[in-house]
Amino acid sequence: MEYILSEEKFYESYVDSGGKFTHKVGNKLKLFPFITTPGTEPILSLEKLTGRVISIIDGVQTEHVSIDDVISELMKITSVQVGQEEIFRRLIVSTFFDKNERIKPLNLRLLEVATDLEATEKKHAEYIASVLGDKRILKEAIDKAQESCMKNSNVLENMVVSCISKDTLGLEGEEYFRISVGLVDKFNEDFSFILEDELRTRKNLVQLFEFYYFVYTIQAMMNLDRFFEGDREEIIPLYFSLDWEKTSLGRRCYSEGWQKVKASLDRIFAHVVVLDLLNLTSDDFSQVDYIKLRKIIDGDPELERKMTNEVKKITDLYRKHRNDCTEMKELEREKSRDGDFDLEVRYLFNSVKTQFEYARERPYKGYAKKFIAYCDKYLKNRGRSGMMLTLTEDMVLFLTKICIKNNECIRLKDIFKEFAARGIFLDDISKDEVTTYYEKLNLIEKKSDSGDAKYVKRIL
Secondary structure (H helix, E strand, O other): OOOOOOHHHHHHHHEOOOOOEOOOOOOOOOOOOOOOOOOOOOOOOOOOOHHHHHHHHHOEEOOOOOHHHHHHHHHHHOOOOOOOHHHHHHHHHHHHEOOOOOEOOOOHHHHOOOOOOOHHHHHHHHHHHHHOOOHHHHHHHHHHHHHHHHHHOOHHHHHHHHOOOOEEOOOOOOOOOOOOOOOHHHHHHHHHHHHOOHHHHHHHHHHHHHHHHHHHHHHHHHHHOOHHHOOOOOOOOOEOEEOOOOOOOOOHHHHHHHHHHHHHHHHHHHHHHHHHHOOOOOOOOOOOOHHHHHHHHOOOHHHHHHHHHHHHHHHHHHHHHOOOOHHHHOOOOOOOOOOOHHHHHHHHHHHHHHHHHHHOHHHHHHHHHHHHHHHHHHEEEOHHHOEEEEEOHHHHHHHHHHHHOOOOEEEHHHHHHHHHHOOOEOOHHHHHHHHHHHHHOOOEEEOOOOHHHEEEEOOO
């Protein structure tokens, strides 16, 4: 199958019947769940949509659960004394529904049906379910947890669950494209660990989704910013500071932290548009990003020349319809050897980026702004050093818990390796601060006088 970009699809996707050009993000390739619509509120917490993520992974869906429908079904399978119907109704409503008449997520099975969401929240749930882990492994963990939940739930809870109908969920065509896979295995492990215990599920499941949503998204954005040098497997080092420590401009948490993330965030909408344009292929051609395009070429000069001409065709079309930006018109193609695919893609990228920066700044900045607002919980203002990626005490304890899991203890140096495997890098000063914090909590166990013999005990 040849890589051929379609002019017809360009006009179908970007030009309306009146000849007006309009960007439609995610038309051919869904990368992120953000929108440019002004006035829409950013997603700041994933608590409301966690149940929806679980239901997508589990392959089921439940529309709004009606109190009347649940009670009607319960009345069919229970014996309620005559005259006690209203008391029974009040019991069910107060126990299983909140003040907005939504089902309470009392356990994992009820969490799955507590999914009454707005459109933007649904997008985020689909995104999280698509990119974070292996759905087969995650579903196995859910099935096991739900089986345990059923055994431990009381009779009334089980009856209510049985009265809520669920439909098979079909999400064909709704998948988001996974750019980075370096976190997949760790998420699979951590998700399964959290679901092993009902108390952990209630306390840490939302925190787990929020943390991995944050880390995957910044890793994906930075990978895109590497263009054809991106590596799907690599976890790009990003250094965090600790909420309680002093920092400075000379620390890696400044030079290799939020400053790097913010630079990639500022350009992310241009990447989203460019990759949508680069996927204007036939319906049976698989979706591509920069990494996959480079792999397709794989040292074949003739194929590279052909693909370069395809990109040139779509670049010229785009520039023709975005002719109101003087700064973009002044951009020139770099002269290079015939068929330089990388440079042609970068010329398309620079054209898209420039016309947004100079002529359409609001949607350009608005796209990333929604995610930046979410990132605030992982940031701290350090005065003249500006914002830095930051871990609170609570986040350190959470990371420690999911790194050690059910082991009695692990080596201190291995804790920091496990942090890094989840996208959290600390310099030596921050590592010393974490060690001191563990010591205050009596979590350090020394098996000899050697520094390598320090172990971190499991958090109960």
